[in-house]
């Protein structure tokens with residue numbers, strides 16, 4: 286399975302570290318738990334979430350008195366599954382909600398350069414089109430060199446309409462036109478690419494606010510979804526970006542990319558726990574098909590094999 290392949294490095298590293306913590310031990314004692322804590326932290330689960338998981342395991346070990354080390358993996362697995370469950374990381378498919386007056390569903394995509402934002406938009410467009418939906422893309426990242434060109438390439442590859450006004454155009458103007466075109470054409474879903482200049486939070490906030498205000502004028506309630514794209518292979522950096530962006534605007538969904546080729550997949554667990562924003566999609570490769578709706582059970586199954 287694609288997900289298993291995508292999470293292979295994380296799984297290998299994770300499971301081998303866990304195995305090492307219990308070598309030569311029959312019972313789960315403080316030393317094993319200390320080592321397990323270390324494993325979770327070095328697997329990019331994040332300090333706060335790690336402490337939470339360890340405390341829960343400690344409680345369970347205390348309650349059940351003698352827990353054999355052979356049970357540790359199963360216990361960890363169930364605690365991680367429970368944590369994902371608590372964090373309303375809902376299992377969704379690529380379903381698109383409908384809106385009054387047949388207005389399109391509008392997704393605004395944010396994220397810093399290089400995280401895989403354009404690729405994720407292309408993959409999403411592909412999935413939606415494959416479901417028979419009419420998709421319109423809006424190239425409102427008019428700041429990063431080649432961002433517009435890249436999105437045009439994706440629109441051609443997937444075969445969906447794109448609205449663009451070239452580089453340096455006003456992002457709000459692009460967003461406005463995109464929604465007008467989408468409405469006129471009876472589109473089901475609009476995906477708007479935006480610039481993510483994190484180094485200037487006030488600018489970023491102002492720009493996103495302006496784009497949102499303009500969208501709202503064409504489609505009431507838009508954007509219905511603000512999707513933040515994070516690069517999973519950057520581990521703790523992805524947390525920082527999630528924090529910064531949620532200060533600048535209301536993020537309500539996450540896409541975590543590049544989980545293939547990294548052992549830092551634990552970042553998904555920590556980010557969903559710390560941010561309380563549902564992880565909706567994960568990226569496990571560069572191809573069109575390599576975006577998956579996040580499924581808690583499938584994720585835990587792939588992680589523990």
Ligand code: GDP
Nearest residue numbers: 398399400401402403404542543568569570571
């Ligand atoms: P942007 O600057 O955020 O728009 O980033 P791009 O979409 O241009 O992606 C940057 C690089 O990351 C490209 O080479 C993509 O092919 C690659 N990429 C994006 N998502 C994934 C993923 O899930 N897995 C892998 N391996 N590469 C990815």
